[in-house]
Amino acid sequence: MATPGGTFRGNADAFYLPDFCASRAAFAIVLIAELTAIVLSIARQSASVDFWGELARSSLFLLWVGLVGAALLCGLRPRLARLSVVRGSVMVLAMLTAMIAVISAAVFLLGRSAFVAGAGGAAFFPARLWPFVLRNTAIGFVICAVALRYFYVTHQWRRNIELGATARVHALQARIRPHFLFNSMNTIASLTRSDPALAEQAVQDLADLFRASLSDRHQTITLAEELEIARTYQRIEQLRLGARLQVTWSVAGLPPDARVPGLLLQPLLENAIYHGIEPRPEGGTVTITGERAAELISVVVRNPVSERQNEREGNRLALANTRERLALLYGERSLVKAGRFDEEYIVTLRFPYTTSAPPAAG
Amino acid sequence: MLRTLIVDDELPARERLRRLLAEIGGAEVIGEAATGREALEQAARSGPDVVLLDVRMPGMDGIETARHLGILDEPPAVIFTTAYDQYAINAFETRAVGYLLKPVHRDKLAAALAHADRLTRPQLQRLAAVSGESRRTHIGIRRREEVRLIPIEDVLFFQAGQKYITVRHLTGEDLIEDSLRTLEEELGSGFVRIHRNALVNVRHLERIERHPDGHYGVRLRGCVTALPVSRRLAGELLERFK
Structure with missing residues (x-):
């Protein structure tokens, strides 16, 4: 379920309980046990009952129950995950309730043992067996049921978020700006007569771009391939914009074999041209610089600023998309920054250098 | 002969329109312009009958250019061209303004020339109002x-x-x-x-x-x-x- 990178491997069939083997879950259990102990102690408090003694007793008992329960769920999770949600939940509930009954009985018996009696601690333990066991079982049943419901709802909620994000990424990936498509078609229509060889090349380039944009989103490609896609895109735009578009590439320092999500750079170049160059009658220069420092790759795309670039929706969507995809692959080790500095709009990407395809989550 | 001015910021687009006009016949290209400003200068100087005007241009867009063309002594007829601009297309549809989608079909261009008409001031004002991004930059x-x-x-x-x-x-x-x-x-x-x-x-x-x-x-x-x-x-x- 929740992995450290904040991503999420759960799918529609996965069991909804979190993995109780993880240290974070164990910590949560301890926290819940203590909170429950406090609630119970407050509820029971009266003139004749000592609050701190009560709290100590409840804590001891609940921590045992909680941690044994976590250990059980940790061990049985693979089997529970094979059951349906309803059957799995019933099983878990039954198992935990039974476990609470057994532990309660064990505590009672311990209090009656010669060891405790000899130490003079009998008063710390329950006096009668059945009321103690029944009461604990009932409370345990209710709390487990509420907890299961909570985990289920949380799980559904996260799944919805994840599905929403996936859908958004898909939608964005499939999206080639209609403007770009029709303008390119118009350019090609013009070139077919005036320069058939150039028209042929433009058609090939357009086909390559479409293939890249339609490819599987789980795939990573090499940085060399991604740079080629971006250059292909530039070639098409160059036909249309002519001398108005200048692109300076200084990417010799980038390792060509690094794995990156497909269409990582091309949309940034597209944005830079669409928002930074096209609105300016005199055109301008887009600068792409890349370098590798130790195990980090950074790429910077800059373009002359045009009004409101950071507020435009297309711009924000593309950036959010890039950020999301890098985060899916590299978690918090990736970074996407964008903003206006003086007369330039600058986007910076940073992500770890890997040559093997990272385990794509999702 | 219809005296025609071609306005588009992209060279291949202008070349193609010029060739189509030559094939259709009946129209004479008196000039080309890459920006709205150039278009106005040329139109004021040589008084075209028809202007083929790209909607999306850097600096002054096609719709604003059309408004300024409208104040000439003899305003030319305007046919807008656009690759894809839903706002503008909707505006053209509702105002019955001539427009062509790029890449332009030859017979549609011929038909548009045959029906080319001047834009009225209310038409232009409404166009500017509904075409979304278009903001007036000049008087x-x-x-x-x-x-x-x-x-x-x-x-x-x-x-x-x-x-x-x-x-x-x-x-x-x-x-x-x-x-x-x-x-x-x-x-x-x-x-x-x-x-x-x-x-x-x-x-x-x-x-x-x-x-x-x-x-x-x-x-x-x-x-x-x-x-x-x-x-x-x-x-x-x-x-x-x-």
């Missing part, structure tokens, strides 16, 4: 052989007279045909109405002063005299610039 002023363009930011104020509106700007004063209400709507929050007959550019506002008789006046940078503020609008104005 066009008709001179004998040219359309002079005053950048909106250089305008100090507009003052309505009997028939015309006086535009006071950094380099002088001119008359235009328009209405204060449409100007106010189009120019948005950068301008403020201070009187029934006056619309003032906020960026040139220097101070608001109170006269002994209780009336208010507005002083603009570079203007000797103060403009009177109407009693009705004074409250609003003071509130905004407290």
Whole structure:
């Protein structure tokens, strides 16, 4: 379920309980046990009952129950995950309730043992067996049921978020700006007569771009391939914009074999041209610089600023998309920054250098 | 022969239109322009019958260019061309304005030329209003052989007279045909109405002063005299610039 990178491997069939083997879950259990102990102690408090003694007793008992329960769920999770949600939940509930009954009985018996009696601690333990066991079982049943419901709802909620994000990424990936498509078609229509060889090349380039944009989103490609896609895109735009578009590439320092999500750079170049160059009658220069420092790759795309670039929706969507995809692959080790500095709009990407395809989550 | 001007910021697009026109016949290309400004210069000088005008151009877009073409003595007919612009297309549809989708079909271009018509002022105003991103960047002023363009930011104020509106700007004063209400709507929050007959550019506002008789006046940078503020609008104005 929740992995450290904040991503999420759960799918529609996965069991909804979190993995109780993880240290974070164990910590949560301890926290819940203590909170429950406090609630119970407050509820029971009266003139004749000592609050701190009560709290100590409840804590001891609940921590045992909680941690044994976590250990059980940790061990049985693979089997529970094979059951349906309803059957799995019933099983878990039954198992935990039974476990609470057994532990309660064990505590009672311990209090009656010669060891405790000899130490003079009998008063710390329950006096009668059945009321103690029944009461604990009932409370345990209710709390487990509420907890299961909570985990289920949380799980559904996260799944919805994840599905929403996936859908958004898909939608964005499939999206080639209609403007770009029709303008390119118009350019090609013009070139077919005036320069058939150039028209042929433009058609090939357009086909390559479409293939890249339609490819599987789980795939990573090499940085060399991604740079080629971006250059292909530039070639098409160059036909249309002519001398108005200048692109300076200084990417010799980038390792060509690094794995990156497909269409990582091309949309940034597209944005830079669409928002930074096209609105300016005199055109301008887009600068792409890349370098590798130790195990980090950074790429910077800059373009002359045009009004409101950071507020435009297309711009924000593309950036959010890039950020999301890098985060899916590299978690918090990736970074996407964008903003206006003086007369330039600058986007910076940073992500770890890997040559093997990272385990794509999702 | 229809004397035609081709306006598009992309060279391949202009070349293609020129070739299509040659194939169709009946039209003579008298010039090409890559920006709205160039288009206005050429149109004022050579008076085309028809302008093929790209909607999406850097600087001044096609719709604003069409508005400035509209103030020429003999405004040309306008046919818009666009690759993809849903706002503009909707606007053209509802206003029955001629437009062509790129890549342009030859027979559609021929048909559009046959029906090419001048745009009326209300048509142009509505186009500007519904086409979303299009914002007026200049005020066009008709001179004998040219359309002079005053950048909106250089305008100090507009003052309505009997028939015309006086535009006071950094380099002088001119008359235009328009209405204060449409100007106010189009120019948005950068301008403020201070009187029934006056619309003032906020960026040139220097101070608001109170006269002994209780009336208010507005002083603009570079203007000797103060403009009177109407009693009705004074409250609003003071509130905004407290």
